[in-house]
Amino acid sequence: MNKQEFVQGNEACARGALYAGCRFFAGYPITPSSEIMEYLAREMPKVGGVCVQLEDEIASISAVIGASWGGVKAMTATSGPGFSLMQENIGYAAITETPCVIVDCQRWGPSTGQPTKAAQGDVMQARWGTHGDHPVIVLTASWVREVFEMTVLAFNLAEIYRVPVILLLDEVLAHLRENVTLPVAGELEVVERLEKTNGRMLNFGAGAHLMITGMAHDETGFPVQGEKAAQHLKRIVGKIEEHKERLMRYQGFYLDDADFLVVSYGITSRAVEAAVERLRAGGVPIGWLDLKILWPFPDKLIREIASHVKYILVPELNLGQLVREIERAAAGQAPVAHLGRVDGSLITPEEICKYVQDEVARVQRVCL
Amino acid sequence: MSTRQIRLTGAGGQGLVLAGIILAEAAMREGYNVAVAQSYGPEARLGASRAEVIISTEKIAYPQVDRPDLLLCLTQEAYDKYISNVGERALVLVDSGQVLVPNSNHLKPKVIALPLQRAAMEQIGSKLVTNVVALGALNALAGIVSWEHLAAAVAERTPQKYRAQNLKALDVGRALTGTASPA
Numbered sequence: 279m280n281k282q283e284f285v286q287g288n289e290a291c292a293r294g295a296l297y298a299g300c301r302f303f304a305g306y307p308i309t310p311s312s313e314i315m316e317y318l319a320r321e322m323p324k325v326g327g328v329c330v331q332l333e334d335e336i337a338s339i340s341a342v343i344g345a346s347w348g349g350v351k352a353m354t355a356t357s358g359p360g361f362s363l364m365q366e367n368i369g370y371a372a373i374t375e376t377p378c379v380i381v382d383c384q385r386w387g388p389s390t391g392q393p394t395k396a397a398q399g400d401v402m403q404a405r406w407g408t409h410g411d412h413p414v415i416v417l418t419a420s421w422v423r424e425v426f427e428m429t430v431l432a433f434n435l436a437e438i439y440r441v442p443v444i445l446l447l448d449e450v451l452a453h454l455r456e457n458v459t460l461p462v463a464g465e466l467e468v469v470e471r472l473e474k475t476n477g478r479m480l481n482f483g484a485g486a487h488l489m490i491t492g493m494a495h496d497e498t499g500f501p502v503q504g505e506k507a508a509q510h511l512k513r514i515v516g517k518i519e520e521h522k523e524r525l526m527r528y529q530g531f532y533l534d535d536a537d538f539l540v541v542s543y544g545i546t547s548r549a550v551e552a553a554v555e556r557l558r559a560g561g562v563p564i565g566w567l568d569l570k571i572l573w574p575f576p577d578k579l580i581r582e583i584a585s586h587v588k589y590i591l592v593p594e595l596n597l598g599q600l601v602r603e604i605e606r607a608a609a610g611q612a613p614v615a616h617l618g619r620v621d622g623s624l625i626t627p628e629e630i631c632k633y634v635q636d637e638v639a640r641v642q643r644v645c646l
Numbered sequence: 647m648s649t650r651q652i653r654l655t656g657a658g659g660q661g662l663v664l665a666g667i668i669l670a671e672a673a674m675r676e677g678y679n680v681a682v683a684q685s686y687g688p689e690a691r692l693g694a695s696r697a698e699v700i701i702s703t704e705k706i707a708y709p710q711v712d713r714p715d716l717l718l719c720l721t722q723e724a725y726d727k728y729i730s731n732v733g734e735r736a737l738v739l740v741d742s743g744q745v746l747v748p749n750s751n752h753l754k755p756k757v758i759a760l761p762l763q764r765a766a767m768e769q770i771g772s773k774l775v776t777n778v779v780a781l782g783a784l785n786a787l788a789g790i791v792s793w794e795h796l797a798a799a800v801a802e803r804t805p806q807k808y809r810a811q812n813l814k815a816l817d818v819g820r821a822l823t824g825t826a827s828p829a
Contacts, residue, residue: 284671284680309688393688454709455667455682457674552707627708 285458287451288313288355290422291381292321293460294429295353298468300379301327302345302352304338306360309393310449311383314355335360339367339380346376347490349471349481351433355381357449358400359390361407368442369408370492375514377436377471377479379429381445383452384595386622395622396449398544398595404444405573411511413518415443415525416573420547423458425451427466428570434469435525439517440479446572448595450624451545518574526579527570532558536565538634539587539612541580541604543569545624546593552627553634562638572600580607589637593617593625649702650790651711654780655728656720659691661777664803666697669781672791672799673701681709694723701790716788718780719745720762729757737788739780758787760822766815775808775815782819793820 285293292314295303303318305311315329322329328345332338338354345352356364361382371378384400386392400407404416415435419428425447432443471479480486489499494507502510518525531554533539542550547568557564567583569576580603584590590612592601598616605614617633619625652669654662663684670680681700687693698711713733719725719740725747732738734754740747742759760783766776778800785796797813804812 282674284667284674394686450683450709453684455670455680456706456709457670457678457680549708555707624708624710626710626712628712 282457282459284455285422285460286313286453286455287422287425287447288383288453289317290425290458290460291355291429291445291447291452292317294426295379295433296321296325296327297426297461297463297466298351298430298433299470300351300353300433301325302342302348302350303327303329303354304332304341304345304352305354305356306332306335306338308335308357308360310385310452311355311357311360311381313452314381314383335363336367339364339371339378342378342380343367343371343374343376346378347482347488349484351377351437351471353379353381353433355383357383357385357393358387358397361400361403365403365407368414368444369410369412371442372408372412372414372514373492373494374490375440375479376442377433377440378442379432379436379445380442381429381447384446384448386620392622394449396451396545396595396624397620397622398446398448398546399599399620400446401572401594401596401599404446411515413439413441413515414573415439415441415518415571416446417443417527417571418446418544418569419451420544420568421458422451422454422456423460424570426458426460430461430466430468431527434467437469437471439521441518446544448545522574522576523578525571525574526576528576528579529568529570530583531566531568532563533565533567533583535563537563537588538638539565539567539583539590540630540634541567541569541590541592541600542594543572543600546595549625549627549630550593553630556627556631557634562634564634569600575603575607577603577607580604581609581611584608584611587612588641590614591617591630591633591637593619593630595619595625649700649704649706650716651714652699652701652716652718652784652790653696653711653714653728654699654718655694655696655724656718657691657724658686658689658693658695660695660720661774662695662720663697665777665781666699668778668796668799668803669790670699670701671802672795675795675798676791678702679704679706681706683710694727696724696728716784716790718784720776720780722746739784739787741776741780762819762822765818765822769818770811770815772811775812778812778815779819779822782816783822784819786820786823
């Protein structure tokens, strides 16, 4: 039976990984992600898995890719500085179609920045951090229970699409503790390695010669150039782009009669939820789109909603990242504004209420 | 709807996050929704540290404390930083041995100064339990959770070796309030 527990975000991530069948973790401790590894160092051996601390984040992602080709579901967790170091091999995972999960508990950056302060500044890095066109899936979460669910989903999508899946958390959610009822065995779907993947993935030791290379290659694994290289790239990017609609994860609130729309994700959605309830109670026709998947970006969804709202606000803990995609997708149908905060604190419900109320007043003046 | 916002402040190493966890776990045992957020600097010890506890009968959307109903300050730095952001009806508890509160009677909100660390050292023999002494005092002053649930949460979160000590610390904090007077 499900029971109420008091759980930290990072612990929920670690437990979600075990639930999803992760049996290999490699990492290098870094605030604010360290509790994920701390938990797995203790619990992974109990389920016959391996948790190893390596010399840095480059070795960690390398070991994760190796473990995945060894036939095991594998994950690493880090924060901004470590995520930067992992970028090259995230590209290697993409071109070799290696299922793996990378958790990035975002902190204030760039560089060492403010290790203990929250940010949402890695949104673009998660999509474009490694060079070249490449496929990637980026998920996010706002609640401790959701961290668990999205970690499981990250593993499932990694197996189905054979891509690196990035889970973007942040310092506040990583360290937040709440009372939750976590899923019990069988409650969430878990996609197993060999059963449901597109194109069965053989692993080292399975009896076949494996040719795994970061070079452009064809289905035999040998390097190719020219049109065949183009085909390779288009196929691995296409397997995500073509399934965009199926991958969409979001929640919409009051979208039917909204004049003003707030689009948010991650920890910022907690402030938006509080603000939206207050604004609605005050008679403001506000709607809210809470994004759970950031990449592939839900262009079509934003385009449709933008066609029937008067104004879109995007609060983020950065100087303007996802807002650029929203503005692009809205394509001029509605003005898009950004409410950014980069002092290390969260955007508060009051800030959002005030911003929206000022904007409502301004629009009403213009209409009069 | 009933929601309490509690901010526990002081220095890293004083066990403020643990105190927040204990308080929240006690409240959870009583059926409340709880959230504990923490904030600290890059130092391992002694930087400014705070824990924020929200206890509510409702779903807790925004997980950080906005204006606390209860504020605990174990250092002068914490008091100076956080005293301006409390409601007029808030209750503020400070460690009288660490925090100088400017004089007094007309002060709003109400500030109560108790020798939390001194009591921990003199009556338990360790300043490490100051956080639990403070919890005892805070709960006596504000009636946050039942003593039964608070003691159970303390017991669960402390190693066997220090359990009796910490349970006693809770009583010491509770007894301190018997002589409490406005600072």
